[in-house]
Amino acid sequence: MNDLKVSRTVIPPTSFSRFPASFLFFSMTHLNVSCGFRFSNDDDPSLTLAAQAWLRSNGFWWNEDAIELGCVVGDSERNKTSRVGVLARRNIDVGEIVARIPTSQCLTCGGCAHQKLVGDLEISLGKGEWLALLGFALLLERGIDAGKSSSWNAYLRYLPAAEQGVTALWPENRKRYLAGTDVDLALRDERAQAKTEWETHIEPILSRSEYAESGFTFEDYLSARSVVSSRAFTICPKVGVGLVPLADLFNHRTGGHHVLLTDIEDESILPESARPQQSTKEGASYMYVRLVRSARKDEELFNSYGELGNAALLSSYGFCQRDNPGDQVTFGVPALRAAAGLCGVDGLQIASRLRWCEANGLCEEDSTFHLKAQSPPSNTLLLVLWILAASPDEFGEFSDSLKGKRMFGTDKVAQYISEVQHCGGFENVKTLQVLMKMLERRRALYASTPSDDSEWASYCLILVDSELGIILDCEKYLEEKLNGRFEAGNASKKRKVISTGNIVCTTTTSDAAFSLFD
Numbered sequence: 001m002n003d004l005k006v007s008r009t010v011i012p013p014t015s016f017s018r019f020p021a022s023f024l025f026f027s028m029t030h031l032n033v034s035c036g037f038r039f040s041n042d043d044d045p046s047l048t049l050a051a052q053a054w055l056r057s058n059g060f061w062w063n064e065d066a067i068e069l070g071c072v073v074g075d076s077e078r079n080k081t082s083r084v085g086v087l088a089r090r091n092i093d094v095g096e097i098v099a100r101i102p103t104s105q106c107l108t109c110g111g112c113a114h115q116k117l118v119g120d121l122e123i124s125l126g127k128g129e130w131l132a133l134l135g136f137a138l139l140l141e142r143g144i145d146a147g148k149s150s151s152w153n154a155y156l157r158y159l160p161a162a163e164q165g166v167t168a169l170w171p172e173n174r175k176r177y178l179a180g181t182d183v184d185l186a187l188r189d190e191r192a193q194a195k196t197e198w199e200t201h202i203e204p205i206l207s208r209s210e211y212a213e214s215g216f217t218f219e220d221y222l223s224a225r226s227v228v229s230s231r232a233f234t235i236c237p238k239v240g241v242g243l244v245p246l247a248d249l250f251n252h253r254t255g256g257h258h259v260l261l262t263d264i265e266d267e268s269i270l271p272e273s274a275r276p277q278q279s280t281k282e283g284a285s286y287m288y289v290r291l292v293r294s295a296r297k298d299e300e301l302f303n304s305y306g307e308l309g310n311a312a313l314l315s316s317y318g319f320c321q322r323d324n325p326g327d328q329v330t331f332g333v334p335a336l337r338a339a340a341g342l343c344g345v346d347g348l349q350i351a352s353r354l355r356w357c358e359a360n361g362l363c364e365e366d367s368t369f370h371l372k373a374q375s376p377p378s379n380t381l382l383l384v385l386w387i388l389a390a391s392p393d394e395f396g397e398f399s400d401s402l403k404g405k406r407m408f409g410t411d412k413v414a415q416y417i418s419e420v421q422h423c424g425g426f427e428n429v430k431t432l433q434v435l436m437k438m439l440e441r442r443r444a445l446y447a448s449t450p451s452d453d454s455e456w457a458s459y460c461l462i463l464v465d466s467e468l469g470i471i472l473d474c475e476k477y478l479e480e481k482l483n484g485r486f487e488a489g490n491a492s493k494k495r496k497v498i499s500t501g502n503i504v505c506t507t508t509t510s511d512a513a514f515s516l517f518d
């Protein structure tokens with residue numbers, strides 16, 4: 001049994017999603033069907049039956065005695081709006097298979113009705129642009145006779161028209177509360193990117209197609225793209241990224257999820273009801289939903305969309321998770337450069353050292369560095385900061401020591417670090433203070449949090465709290481290191497680091513923090 005890589009590929013931070021305004025949950029007795037689905041666009045009970053019938057007649061199966069699909073879930077105390085998800089109807093043990101999904105029924109670029117147009121977009125955009133490609137595929141699929149003639153007809157009707165919570169769809173007056181966060185920069189890029197995709201690539205393709213007069217707008221495309229952003233998975237390398245009916249009813253939890261999508265080599269291990277009519281031996285391919293964590297009756301069953309921090313969750317899915325173990329704060333090379341400059345490192349030195357880093361495979365202009373919750377700064381980040389700030393003598397000694405040595409592979413950073421140790425160590429005062437400056441600058445960028453008590457505002461609060469928490473923890477760590485160093489080596493110079501509450505500052509008198517560089 002192999003775990004399929006049902007992970008998101010690079011998630012272009014996009015949007016986010018709130019719970020659709022309307023959903024339905026129909027009980028078995030009410031509808032005489034085994035489970036309920038939410039239909040975000042239409043509350044016609046016949047759609048529930050149509051969706052279930054579509055799933056059943058297209059090779060999907062779920063254990064109706066074990067799970068309830070499309071139920072209203074969520075703790076109303078903590079969640080301002082209920083959401084739709086999947087519940088355990090009884091205790092379920094680890095290993096149990098609760099659903100089957102035929103990969104041929106996933107909506108993919110290769111399997112959609114307009115493969116040719118989507119293929120043209122791929123030629124125009126280049127490889128790897130799965131969000132744009134699948135967003136376009138969904139837009140077109142919905143365009144066929146308003147989706148009625150699509151083979152995914154019933155599925156398309158249970159998808160929300162858009163995931164309104166994704167940050168790319170937030171109104172401007174709301175986006176300003178994201179200032180300083182990891183979502184902020186990505187958000188600007190994301191919207192601009194979607195606009196370019198639409199104007200430069202999609203509109204010309206549409207204008208030459210049968211959809212020239214379709215009246216599709218950029219907003220229609222953004223909506224389809226937001227649905228894809230919040231629901232698409234990489235199914236497997238062969239099939240690629242797609243929308244996965246049934247699996248996309250599970251909500252996400254970073255850490256402690258219950259289910260995993262997996263494939264199965266030997267179908268005979270499946271309970272009889274789960275065995276597909278067309279077996280894999282005949283070329284069919286299936287994914288199975290398997291429990292990797294036991295669940296109790298009435299507990300919500302969570303999937304994992306990846307080890308995602310709150311910025312990724314908010315931008316791609318429209319929600320945040322408290323105490324998210326995947327949280328991080330991201331810094332680009334411009335932030336490192338600016339901090340080094342503010343610490344008095346000469347601009348030409350910074351430029352030449354960054355070129356050295358690039359030539360030696362340490363980082364590039366668009367590289368990013370992450371600070372993670374409960375972890376010290378990474379060695380790579382400290383190493384690059386050391387290289388930027390090292391004096392010409394220190395750097396000369398370091399680069400001389402590398403002569404004749406071949407650095408390659410994943411151990412490269414460790415090898416560089418071991419060379420730096422011979423030149424006094426990379427966690428020196430200069431390095432730590434450039435990092436401190438970088439954190440201080442970042443902290444100053446955050447906006448005040450909204451006083452609104454709506455759901456989006458609570459997500460903003462969670463995001464900003466978690467990022468600031470990581471920054472403050474790191475500042476505390478640096479403060480301790482710096483104080484330790486001063487006590488050990490620099491006490492006589494009477495330099496000090498002071499702390500104001502949680503916020504750490506360095507002295508700014510004549511021998512300001514960065515004059516410690518001597």
Ligand SMILES: C[S@@+](CC[C@H](N)C(=O)[O-])C[C@H]1O[C@@H](n2cnc3c(N)ncnc32)[C@H](O)[C@@H]1O
Nearest residue numbers: 017018083084230231248249250251252317319
């Ligand atoms: C793939 S769908 C999951 C099922 C979904 N609730 C639905 O409406 O069909 C992904 C969307 O569900 C919502 N979602 C998933 N996990 C969530 C969570 N832990 N808390 C709040 N919303 C969540 C977000 O709106 C996200 O964009």
